[in-house]
Amino acid sequence: MHEVSIAQNLVELALQAASEKGIRVVTAVHVRLGALSGVARDVLEFAFDVVVEGTPLAGAKLVIEEVPVKVFCQHCGEERPLAEPFRMRCPACARPAEKVVAGREIELHALEGAG
Amino acid sequence: MAGGEGTVIAPRIVEVRQNVLKKNDALARELRREFEQAGVYVVNLVSSPGAGKTSLLAETLARLGRRYSVAAVVGDLATDNDAARLRRSGARVRQITTGTVCHLDAAMVRAHLEEWRLEELDFLFIENVGNLVCPASYDLGESLRAVLFSVTEGEDKPAKYPPIVHTADVAVVTKIDLTEAVGFDRERFYAALQDVRPGIQVLEVSVRTGAGMDAWIQLLERSYHALTRSSPKSRL
Numbered sequence: 001m002h003e004v005s006i007a008q009n010l011v012e013l014a015l016q017a018a019s020e021k022g023i024r025v026v027t028a029v030h031v032r033l034g035a036l037s038g039v040a041r042d043v044l045e046f047a048f049d050v051v052v053e054g055t056p057l058a059g060a061k062l063v064i065e066e067v068p069v070k071v072f073c074q075h076c077g078e079e080r081p082l083a084e085p086f087r088m089r090c091p092a093c094a095r096p097a098e099k100v101v102a103g104r105e106i107e108l109h110a111l112e113g114a115g
Numbered sequence: 116m117a118g119g120e121g122t123v124i125a126p127r128i129v130e131v132r133q134n135v136l137k138k139n140d141a142l143a144r145e146l147r148r149e150f151e152q153a154g155v156y157v158v159n160l161v162s163s164p165g166a167g168k169t170s171l172l173a174e175t176l177a178r179l180g181r182r183y184s185v186a187a188v189v190g191d192l193a194t195d196n197d198a199a200r201l202r203r204s205g206a207r208v209r210q211i212t213t214g215t216v217c218h219l220d221a222a223m224v225r226a227h228l229e230e231w232r233l234e235e236l237d238f239l240f241i242e243n244v245g246n247l248v249c250p251a252s253y254d255l256g257e258s259l260r261a262v263l264f265s266v267t268e269g270e271d272k273p274a275k276y277p278p279i280v281h282t283a284d285v286a287v288v289t290k291i292d293l294t295e296a297v298g299f300d301r302e303r304f305y306a307a308l309q310d311v312r313p314g315i316q317v318l319e320v321s322v323r324t325g326a327g328m329d330a331w332i333q334l335l336e337r338s339y340h341a342l343t344r345s346s347p348k349s350r351l
Contacts (some may be wrong), residue, residue: 002218002249010135021129030128031135038251038278086277087310096313100281106135106252113129 006039006106007047011057013108018056028061034105035069036086037068062115069103139253142221146256153233156339157241159255162263162271163278164245167289169197170322171263171331172242176204178332183237183339188227190244197242207231217234221256237339247272251279259338265290266299275309280311284328285318287331292321 010031018026029048033039041064048062069082073090079101080091090097133297150157160168172187179185186207189197198210202220209227211219224241233239241257243250262283264272267290273280280286286308308315317332320327 002216002252005216005218005220006135006252009138013133013135013137014131017129017131017133021131023127023129027126036281037277037346038248085274088313089310097312098307104278108131108135110128110130110132112126114126 001043003039003043004051006050007044010048010108011051014057014060014111015055017108018111018113021111022115023113025112026057026060026111026113028063028112029108030063030065030110030112031059031110032065032067032105032107032109034067034103035084036100036103037106039106041066063112065109067102067105070101070103071097071103072099073097074099120130137223139223141256142225143256146221146225147258149233150239150256150258151342153236154343155233155236155239156335156342157239157255157257157259158335159241159250159260160263161242161243161247161250161260161283162245162265163247163268165264166245166265166268168242168263169200169246171287171320172240173201173204174183174322174328175240175332175335176201176206178328179238179335180204180206184235185238185240186223186231186236187240187242189242190223192217192244203334207236213224213244216311217244217246218253219243219255220253224255238335247276247279251276251282258342259284259287261287263287263289266294266306270300270303271307273304273311274316277311280308280315283312283315285316285334286312288317288319290323291319291326292324 014029033041045062053060069086070079071082072079075093075095076090088096088098118159162168168256176185187201187257188209188211190211190213191197192213195210211223211227237275241255260283318327320331
């Protein structure tokens with residue numbers, strides 16, 4: 001349950017970014033969450049709502065975009081999407097492909113607001 | 116702040132694109148640099164509760180402590196039982212009590228290193244909170260992340276917890292003296308592990324019988340010498 005820590009970091013970062021970009025009222029916080037990030041989406045949503053209370057972000061919506069896992073297959077020379085349960089093998093040629101090029105993200109992607 | 120009085124406030128979307136854990140990652144990078152400069156090899160031990168981190172660590176500290184200066188920080192939600200147990204090896208040990216937090220982060224590690232001069236250490240072990248989920252996200256500046264699986268946990272743990280296996284440098288199978296007793300299927304375990312992390316190095320140990328301990332210690336010593344060769348340590 002490190003989603004509370006993640007939510008705290010996220011809110012801190014969002015507040016800082018909002019102030020830098022001159023957004024006075026934040027209505028939505030857009031996050032990209034990798035399937036291999038180790039963060040549970042629903043727990044993060046719950047934690048976010050708790051953590052924003054009493055901050056200028058209170059009432060802002062958390063919008064999560066899930067990022068699928070993508071590996072780079074050296075044999076094919078291509079990036080390939082990987083389905084769960086994440087066997088690190090190229091879905092096309094079945095050779096081991098351990099280089100993860102996407103799917104680990106815990107990223108504050110954008111802020112939506114006014115001001 | 117944009118928009119003076121009288122201007123229309125239009126809704127907008129602003130791209131930020133920042134890693135939520137960037138503060139931890141930055142601090143971990145700083146720690147890693149400090150560790151390297153001080154010539155201290157740092158191992159982060161992660162596993163589920165009860166896999167045998169503390170037993171392995173106690174034996175490792177005792178063995179390495181004969182020739183090297185070793186220290187450990189150990190994370191738990193409560194009690195300093197592990198630190199007390201590990202101190203019997205003669206090593207310097209500090210307990211990190213996290214309260215309700217289920218993982219260690221770089222700031223906690225840094226705060227517990229303040230009393231020590233890193234230059235005086237050869238090895239620093241960080242025993243993470245027993246948890247196969249949350250510690251995966253937090254870089255602690257370690258040189259090596261070792262994930263432990265005990266034979267009593269069954270064969271499919273690696274398949275169930277891909278993120279931590281994915282960030283590990285080496286896997287250590289513990290309690291192998293119980294392999295027969297619990298019917299641990301080695302081949303299934305290796306297949307599950309290699310599926311999630313192809314090519315990962317695996318060691319098998321039993322702290323109780325001593326099996327495999329030499330190989331584990333040799334791996335640590337070799338890695339330490341590789342580190343200190345690249346950044347020679349000025350001994351006092």
